[in-house]
Amino acid sequence: MSEQNPFAIAQHQLDEAAEIMGLDRATHELLRWPRRELHVSLPVRMDDGGVEVFKGYRVQYNNALGPTKGGIRFHPEETINTVRALAAWMTWKTAVVGLPLGGGKGGVVCNPTELSETELERLSRAYMREIAGFIGEDVDVPAPDVATSPRVMSWMLDEYETMVGRHAPGVITGKPLPLGGSAGRGTATGLGVVVTIREALKRLEVDSEGTTASIQGFGNVAQSAADNYIDMLGGTVLCVSCWDSNDRKAYTYEKDDGIDPGFLASVTDAYGTIDKDAAMEAGYKVLDGDAWLAMDVDVLIPAAIENVITRETAPRISPQVKILAEGANGPTTPEADDLLHENGVYVIPDFVCNAGGVTVSYFEQAQNAYNYYWELDEVHRRMDTKMTAAFDAVHETTQRHGVKNRMGAYIVAVARVAEACKLRGWV
Ligand code: NAD
Numbered sequence: 001m002s003e004q005n006p007f008a009i010a011q012h013q014l015d016e017a018a019e020i021m022g023l024d025r026a027t028h029e030l031l032r033w034p035r036r037e038l039h040v041s042l043p044v045r046m047d048d049g050g051v052e053v054f055k056g057y058r059v060q061y062n063n064a065l066g067p068t069k070g071g072i073r074f075h076p077e078e079t080i081n082t083v084r085a086l087a088a089w090m091t092w093k094t095a096v097v098g099l100p101l102g103g104g105k106g107g108v109v110c111n112p113t114e115l116s117e118t119e120l121e122r123l124s125r126a127y128m129r130e131i132a133g134f135i136g137e138d139v140d141v142p143a144p145d146v147a148t149s150p151r152v153m154s155w156m157l158d159e160y161e162t163m164v165g166r167h168a169p170g171v172i173t174g175k176p177l178p179l180g181g182s183a184g185r186g187t188a189t190g191l192g193v194v195v196t197i198r199e200a201l202k203r204l205e206v207d208s209e210g211t212t213a214s215i216q217g218f219g220n221v222a223q224s225a226a227d228n229y230i231d232m233l234g235g236t237v238l239c240v241s242c243w244d245s246n247d248r249k250a251y252t253y254e255k256d257d258g259i260d261p262g263f264l265a266s267v268t269d270a271y272g273t274i275d276k277d278a279a280m281e282a283g284y285k286v287l288d289g290d291a292w293l294a295m296d297v298d299v300l301i302p303a304a305i306e307n308v309i310t311r312e313t314a315p316r317i318s319p320q321v322k323i324l325a326e327g328a329n330g331p332t333t334p335e336a337d338d339l340l341h342e343n344g345v346y347v348i349p350d351f352v353c354n355a356g357g358v359t360v361s362y363f364e365q366a367q368n369a370y371n372y373y374w375e376l377d378e379v380h381r382r383m384d385t386k387m388t389a390a391f392d393a394v395h396e397t398t399q400r401h402g403v404k405n406r407m408g409a410y411i412v413a414v415a416r417v418a419e420a421c422k423l424r425g426w427v
Pocket of ligand 1: 243306
């Protein structure tokens with residue numbers, strides 16, 4: 001298995017869980033592969049009059065529990081295997097939170113930082129035109145992910161509604177509020193990450209006040225995780241790291257008495273790149289991109305990309321670290337996962353830790369269906385209840401089977417999906 005192929009990693013994780021659970025051969029085989037996938041080529045007129053052709057994908061991994069659900073990524077290194085892995089993890093994510101949804105994912109191979117606003121709009125609309133016949137409110141519902149914002153969701157929604165000739169807000173989530181978005185969707189993933197950290201600290205009998213955290217990333221998930229780590233837990237965030245698209249490398253921004261997420265957000269662009277000069281002027285130390293990983297903190301929160309905690313990097317993690325909260329999808333390779341388990345680090349697996357976003361996306365679908373919208377505190381209360389229940393189920397299963405947390409999470413999720421497959425008579 002390649003450490004770099006996220007889908008091989010996702011299949012390996014499932015294989016491990018299938019063995020522990022004694023999953024039958026047919027169900028195991030069915031759950032190892034996407035049920036449907038669409039590959040598209042998108043000709044887009046650029047501002048200079050020329051045409052660029054972009055590749056895109058939409059993967060519907062498993063829909064036994066309900067319509068598939070999952071974000072769309074715009075990324076220069078997007079591959080079909082990344083999208084398949086993310087679609088598999090979405091399947092386990094919706095199942096572990098107990099949502100009546102399956103798992104899917106989409107992606108376009110592009111570098112959005114090099115596109116003008118009008119090129120980005122044409123690309124977003126072109127992608128929606130190609131996938132429109134493959135998705136739908138009760139078929140497959142996309143949402144934002146890396147480098148796709150509520151703005152991108154608005155263009156895609158408008159393109160879809162123009163094609164079908166009616167309003168269909170439930171076809172895509174993560175929309176701005178005036179177009180049928182849910183209160184709290186933008187910050188939901190980061191808030192959910194902190195809810196799971198709160199529960200893990202309780203299990204470890206550690207008072208959250210006075211704890212420290214280090215975060216990789218400073219985009220949608222990381223900014224909200226930083227805010228909530230400070231506001232909800234009373235902890236300190238010592239540093240964040242992010243990619244610098246000008247220098248084409250990552251940096252870590254550190255302050256000994258803790259970062260101010262509000263200030264850093266005010267000097268960060270739409271793609272999560274912090275203005276280095278503005279941060280230095282405000283007294284931040286600018287360190288290597290991977291310095292965040294080696295900080296003496298209680299909690300590490302990778303909230304950027306896949307494959308960052310590997311056999312090579314895991315030994316650099318400080319012995320002080322008690323919790324690894326996977327805000328990102330797939331940040332830890334299986335070898336590193338074993339190492340962390342042996343070292344007694346409490347790993348909150350990605351598809352539990354970052355499930356707050358899809359949970360509020362599901363609430364958004366429910367509100368769209370009723371055309372009636374909830375207040376922010378109701379969204380937060382319901383999300384907290386679902387995330388805490390998911391955390392409890394995983395913790396209890398992990399203890400009962402004496403396995404790694406990730407396997408506990410897989411056992412809960414796979415059992416729910418497998419039961420739905422059986423009830424449908426598929427296996
Ligand atoms: P984003 O595009 O808003 O932010 C990504 C951040 O990662 C940026 O700050 C970028 O500079 C940083 N980054 C990229 N490469 C880096 C590197 N090599 N080193 C350090 N930083 C780097 O994306 P996001 O929506 O915050 O998503 C982050 C992760 O969380 C992804 O794995 C995504 O799949 C996952 N996730 C997102 C959501 C959501 O609701 N947005 C939900 C669940 C999971």
